[in-house]
Amino acid sequence: DVKVTQSSRYLVKRTGEKVFLECVQDMDHENMFWYRQDPGLGLRLIYFSYDVKMKEKGDIPEGYSVSREKKERFSLILESASTNQTSMYLCASSSTSGRFHGELFFGEGSRLTVL
Amino acid sequence: AQTVTQSQPEMSVQEAETVTLSCTYDTSENNYYLFWYKQPPSRQMILVIRQEAYKQQNATENRFSVNFQKAAKSFSLKISDSQLGDTAMYFCAFMTTYSGNQFYFGTGTSLTVIP
Numbered sequence: 001d002v003k004v005t006q007s008s009r010y011l012v013k014r015t016g017e018k019v020f021l022e023c024v025q026d027m028d029h030e031n032m033f034w035y036r037q038d039p040g041l042g043l044r045l046i047y048f049s050y051d052v053k054m055k056e057k058g059d060i061p062e063g064y065s066v067s068r069e070k071k072e073r074f075s076l077i078l079e080s081a082s083t084n085q086t087s088m089y090l091c092a093s094s095s096t097s098g099r100f101h102g103e104l105f106f107g108e109g110s111r112l113t114v115l
Numbered sequence: 116a117q118t119v120t121q122s123q124p125e126m127s128v129q130e131a132e133t134v135t136l137s138c139t140y141d142t143s144e145n146n147y148y149l150f151w152y153k154q155p156p157s158r159q160m161i162l163v164i165r166q167e168a169y170k171q172q173n174a175t176e177n178r179f180s181v182n183f184q185k186a187a188k189s190f191s192l193k194i195s196d197s198q199l200g201d202t203a204m205y206f207c208a209f210m211t212t213y214s215g216n217q218f219y220f221g222t223g224t225s226l227t228v229i230p
Binding site: 045 | 121152165210212221
């Protein structure tokens with residue numbers, strides 16, 4: 001089974017702190033994604049990556065950055081956390097080929113609270 | 116631009132009954148995929164069913180089936196013989212075959228199965 005693991009299920013941070021959310025997948029997927037989930041807004045794409053060291057902005061990249069130094073790991077960074085970044089963050093991965101082509105596999109989510 | 120619309124924020128159904136969740140989308144592309152994802156309370160998002168746009172036959176997965184109307188850009192999910200474990204948030208999603216298989220999600224429908 002594909003496994004997407006997010007480093008923290010729950011985090012509480014203070015305004016201005018730097019926050020790292022890490023995501024690791026074990027299926028050698030090319031594509032990795034970071035979404036933000038808020039009630040009534042669905043899932044909004046922050047950043048995605050389709051190869052090592054490659055990154056593309058999604059719909060709401062402001063205030064975030066990402067890093068993909070290895071194929072299996074995709075990190076989301078909040079340089080200076082703000083209260084409006086309090087949210088559920090979902091990591092996902094997908095392959096561009098094979099039986100599960102295109103299907104997104106999700107991690108369990110990281111619920112971030114910024115005080 | 117690609118958009119996905121789920122017009123039913125909340126729905127409920129009696130156990131063992133049938134329920135249909137609506138989804139419409141907008142795109143100018145001809146090759147794409149459609150998905151329904153399920154997110155149970157405090158649990159991981161998982162795939163329910165997928166449909167390739169080039170296939171005319173509606174996809175089915177056990178108690179789950181879709182009504183795909185390409186011309187109308189409609190993609191509804193039918194759940195037959197509803198079970199308590201079907202209680203979840205359901206997201207309709209559209210995937211392009213370009214730009215790293217980027218997904219677009221609807222805002223979700225919260226389904227409650229009543230015993």
